[in-house]
Ligand SMILES: NC(=O)c1ccc[n+]([C@@H]2O[C@H](COP(=O)([O-])OP(=O)(O)OC[C@H]3O[C@@H](n4cnc5c(N)ncnc54)[C@H](O)[C@@H]3O)[C@@H](O)[C@H]2O)c1
């Protein structure tokens with residue numbers, strides 16, 4: 260199925276006679292639209308109202324679907340078309356809620372003053388107890404400067420907030436962690452480091468998100484060194500973990516020894532360079548990298564990778580291709596070699612659609628929706644917070660990748676992110692390594 264970028268909710272009235280919903284569904288299907296949920300809002304004696312979610316490729320395609328429904332007769336009426344995704348974002352996606360109720364004066368005194376003063380004193384005397392008596396040990400800051408929001412680029416922290424709120428939802432749902440978005444009004448590495456350090460006492464960990472390269476490398480390195488709590492740049496290490504898991508699974512299915520495979524990385528920014536480092540540390544020797552920026556290629560050479568000037572040449576040489584450039588359609592179908600593994604991970608649109616890569620002969624292909632760092636970061640932070648580890652180490656990340664691979668069904672590259680087992684397994688694997696110290 261090609262990528263569907265437009266999701267709309269259609270409010271449709273049909274006569275309450277069997278077969279009419281079928282006519283609507285057929286009209287949508289014949290126009291190439293995909294139907295998501297169908298919600299019956301009201302059933303009356305003469306007519307039925309439904310909300311039908313439809314997925315289309317683009318605006319033009321949506322128009323074709325709407326025209327097809329409008330052409331239907333026999334009392335079928337399309338009343339409204341609304342943007343489901345925008346609607347779901349109204350009021351934001353997250354909120355801070357109290358875990359305790361305040362119904363009586365006694366509750367008030369327990370939750371707040373005067374009772375709370377004793378808790379403050381306890382923490383003053385034994386700061387360690389903040390992990391027991393506050394939410395700090397279960398809270399992670401999701402910090403962005405807005406310079407590399409998905410593949411949308413430097414759109415600023417404010418426009419990046421929906422992504423940060425999204426990450427907070429995933430932390431909550433998959434790991435029971437309170438993720439708190441922090442938007443930074445600066446791109447200066449010194450100011451970022453200074454600000455994050457100053458707010459850090461509020462949190463048990465720091466997730467850096469969608470901070471562009473090259474300043475993300477310095478920012479993360481300094482914060483890791485200077486803070487006593489785990490710091491991880493998701494676009495680097497979360498992505499590298501999930502990518503390693505995907506290639507472990509692909510090689511297992513194809514009966515190929517991963518360590519002997521030739522791997523090509525297109526895009527050597529935050530995600531790409533970390534993926535190369537992860538592959539190197541895993542023992543893969545034949546590693547090629549391509550980037551339009553000479554500085555990025557220099558960074559690859561500094562860590563012992565081989566820079567290739569031409570994408571076509573890289574496609575020719577590599578058995579496994581990973582792309583993280585943010586450029587949709589960068590990989591041409593005619594470059595794909597039979598049997599190749601293609602992970603085109605840019606969001607919101609990949610460098611090549613998985614269907615196109617498979618049609619062109621790839622053995623396995625995936626995009627950034629399935630091979631996504633959502634499979635890694637919730638469990639990784641759950642694991643380190645449980646263990647109260649001061650940092651996230653390379654062996655923890657490898658353990659997380661192996662846990663993801665072990666949850667993957669035969670013939671697939673990664674597990675489904677809604678499988679609660681995967682987040683649990685990642686958390687346990689990371690916690691186990693962390694406790695070994
Ligand atoms: N699936 C996931 O979990 C996941 C995670 C992180 C990032 N990503 C995606 O990866 C992409 C990059 O993210 P990032 O944080 O690494 O950004 P980044 O800006 O740090 O890196 C992008 C790199 O791609 C290079 N590039 C751009 N156009 C190119 C081209 N035409 N040819 C070769 N190289 C090119 C840039 O020079 C840069 O080095 C984004 O689209 C993001 O959505 C996906």
Ligand SMILES: O=C(O)C[C@H](O)C(=O)O
Nearest residue numbers: 409410469494606631632
């Ligand atoms: O947020 C995502 O879906 C993945 C990733 O962090 C990205 O920047 O694309």
Ligand SMILES: [Mg+2]
Nearest residue numbers: 409468469494
């Ligand atoms: Mg990101």
